[in-house]
Amino acid sequence: MKKKLSTWGQQCKIQMLILGKTLEDLSTATQLSRCYISAIINGRMIAPEETIQKISNELDVDMNLYKQIL
Numbered sequence: 559m560k561k562k563l564s565t566w567g568q569q570c571k572i573q574m575l576i577l578g579k580t581l582e583d584l585s586t587a588t589q590l591s592r593c594y595i596s597a598i599i600n601g602r603m604i605a606p607e608e609t610i611q612k613i614s615n616e617l618d619v620d621m622n623l624y625k626q627i628l
Contacts, residue, residue, distance in 0.1 A: 563600065563601060564623070565623045566619065566620075566621075566624040566626070567601055569620070569623055570599045570614075570619050573617040573619055574617060579617070588613060590612065590613075607621075
């Protein structure tokens, strides 16, 4: 069964498309691995607030959307 993507995860993916950013771009900007970022955005892993803040800042996504899923 496929897990539904969170609002934060959806917004991250939308912003990646709008900004033309890849996981590699995010990885370079945040100094996090592509696999780790992918797992967080797709809801397979819960990350520390500092990590979510890095991704949110880079994509200009409201971090409070992530807090709603916890």
